[in-house]
Amino acid sequence: MEPIQSSGRFRAEAARTLVLARAGSDAVHRRLFVIFTALLMLAVMLGSRIAEARGAPESFADLAEKLSPAVVNISTTQTVTGATEGEDGEVPMPQFPPGSPFEEFFKDFLERQGRGNAEPRKVTSLGSGFIIDASGVIVTNNHVIQDAEEITVTLSDGTKLPAELRGKDPKTDVAVLVVKPSKPLPFVNFGDSDKARVGDWVLAIGNPFGLGGSVSAGIISARNRDINAGPYDDFIQTDAAINRGNSGGPLFNMDGEVIGINTAIYSPSGGSVGIGFSVPSALARQVVAQLREFGQTRRGWLGVRIQSVTDEIAESLNLPKASGALVAGVDEKGPAAEGGIVAGDIILTFDGKPVADMRSLPRVVAETKIGATVDVVIWHDGKEKTVQIKVGQLDEAATEVADSGGKGSAPTPAKTQVVLGMSLSPLSDDLRGRHSVPEDVNGVVVTDVKSDSFAAEKGIRPGDVIVEVAQDKVTSPAQIADKVKAEKEAGKKSVLLLLSRAGDLRFVAVRIDK
Numbered sequence: 001m002e003p004i005q006s007s008g009r010f011r012a013e014a015a016r017t018l019v020l021a022r023a024g025s026d027a028v029h030r031r032l033f034v035i036f037t038a039l040l041m042l043a044v045m046l047g048s049r050i051a052e053a054r055g056a057p058e059s060f061a062d063l064a065e066k067l068s069p070a071v072v073n074i075s076t077t078q079t080v081t082g083a084t085e086g087e088d089g090e091v092p093m094p095q096f097p098p099g100s101p102f103e104e105f106f107k108d109f110l111e112r113q114g115r116g117n118a119e120p121r122k123v124t125s126l127g128s129g130f131i132i133d134a135s136g137v138i139v140t141n142n143h144v145i146q147d148a149e150e151i152t153v154t155l156s157d158g159t160k161l162p163a164e165l166r167g168k169d170p171k172t173d174v175a176v177l178v179v180k181p182s183k184p185l186p187f188v189n190f191g192d193s194d195k196a197r198v199g200d201w202v203l204a205i206g207n208p209f210g211l212g213g214s215v216s217a218g219i220i221s222a223r224n225r226d227i228n229a230g231p232y233d234d235f236i237q238t239d240a241a242i243n244r245g246n247s248g249g250p251l252f253n254m255d256g257e258v259i260g261i262n263t264a265i266y267s268p269s270g271g272s273v274g275i276g277f278s279v280p281s282a283l284a285r286q287v288v289a290q291l292r293e294f295g296q297t298r299r300g301w302l303g304v305r306i307q308s309v310t311d312e313i314a315e316s317l318n319l320p321k322a323s324g325a326l327v328a329g330v331d332e333k334g335p336a337a338e339g340g341i342v343a344g345d346i347i348l349t350f351d352g353k354p355v356a357d358m359r360s361l362p363r364v365v366a367e368t369k370i371g372a373t374v375d376v377v378i379w380h381d382g383k384e385k386t387v388q389i390k391v392g393q394l395d396e397a398a399t400e401v402a403d404s405g406g407k408g409s410a411p412t413p414a415k416t417q418v419v420l421g422m423s424l425s426p427l428s429d430d431l432r433g434r435h436s437v438p439e440d441v442n443g444v445v446v447t448d449v450k451s452d453s454f455a456a457e458k459g460i461r462p463g464d465v466i467v468e469v470a471q472d473k474v475t476s477p478a479q480i481a482d483k484v485k486a487e488k489e490a491g492k493k494s495v496l497l498l499l500s501r502a503g504d505l506r507f508v509a510v511r512i513d514k
Contacts, residue, residue: 202217241272
């Protein structure tokens with residue numbers, strides 16, 4: 001009976017345990033379900049991020065086969081005089097001491113080859129381009145077709161077509177050509193270079209050294225590169241092999257979209273060393289659209305001359321950190337002057353877009369719609385201020401005129417003084433003529449600078465005219481001395497000077513004490 005009783009007690013206990021287990025199991029299941037759901041969502045997010053940052057494909061063959069027909073070779077012809085070194089490989093005659101037998105030898109040799117004179121001759125150069133419209137619209141670099149008398153486009157199937165220049169923009173090195181094909185042409189589309197990230201795979205196709213249809217792959221090495229090629233520098237840097245002749249060719253992302261126009265290389269050797277630069281599509285697309293429609297660019301214009309904001313300048317103007325673009329001069333007839341911007345203001349944002357540094361402002365303004373009224377946040381008199389500016393149109397042929405710094409009364413006579421290592425004198429007619437100071441510039445002239453002074457470190461030199469000190473106009477050395485003393489007593493480490501050199505204005509922050 002005991003086993004039976006035990007068995008009955010066991011079954012009862014087992015049944016009770018099973019009920020408890022089921023209850024516990026439901027709670028565990030709910031917890032597991034919550035955990036599983038969270039992991040699933042995390043996996044989806046990570047999966048999309050991983051899909052966004054694609055790994056290297058097993059082969060670029062399919063992509064290259066699809067895109068290559070839209071990439072073209074561009075050859076140009078122009079007439080030059082004399083022998084010059086260029087992409088055609090021709091080099092000038094070596095230089096030897098006068099009377100050297102080698103001089104006569106090379107002279108005779110070159111004359112026999114028809115190069116001993118300055119007769120006009122035809123030279124050719126090669127580059128790349130890509131088709132963006134089936135009707136025959138082609139994008140390339142301006143320097144590829146610059147000064148060309150004849151432009152010939154060679155398609156991937158070998159067909160040669162004469163091309164006409166629709167428009168060019170030297171400032172971004174972009175040009176648009178037009179050909180008349182007998183049938184619709186394969187073409188490619190622009191992508192969004194702003195979405196491209198450092199490390200993304202890219203493909204370059206072009207005509208390096210005349211070897212058409214060459215494909216190279218690499219990654220984006222860096223973005224927002226400034227190589228001093230123009231006012232709107234914002235290059236994509238890539239290690240995809242780019243050589244002479246690749247200029248004007250496309251840089252593709254893995255979706256087959258053009259995110260850059262291959263433009264320049266850094267190369268001590270003349271060949272690819274893995275540092276190439278492309279104009280980003282975010283900049284090029286708008287330029288191309290304007291060249292297609294108008295044959296020229298139409299950029300926004302603010303009417304200011306700007307410079308970088310250094311730590312010393314920021315401190316002098318009580319700006320919390322060095323950022324924005326410092327206004328060094330204002331065109332009195334420009335949009336900025338009409339909106340109340342003056343020299344010494346710092347532009348912090350333009351139309352809601354932050355101005356991180358000096359070189360970002362020209363791009364933001366240029367891309368703004370002409371005639372639009374936008375909010376501009378400036379740093380004025382030690383605090384933020386918002387002004388409204390109606391954007392004008394930049395005259396590409398004109399040079400921006402900076403404000404002269406004011407046409408005040410005649411300088412007040414004063415003795416020569418030494419301030420911050422600078423010997424200062426009133427701006428007399430004699431000194432104005434000696435240093436070629438324009439008639440509309442007034443202030444105090446620097447006649448000497450101590451070599452070990454902070455003024456010398458900042459590049460101030462004799463002949464410079466100090467127009468303002470701490471944003472106040474000055475006409476005598478005594479005024480400058482008083483302003484520097486006041487800034488020092490106020491605890492400032494630097495004093496802000498507005499200098500005029502040959503009529504050009506710039507701000508300089510000079511340390512007060514060592």
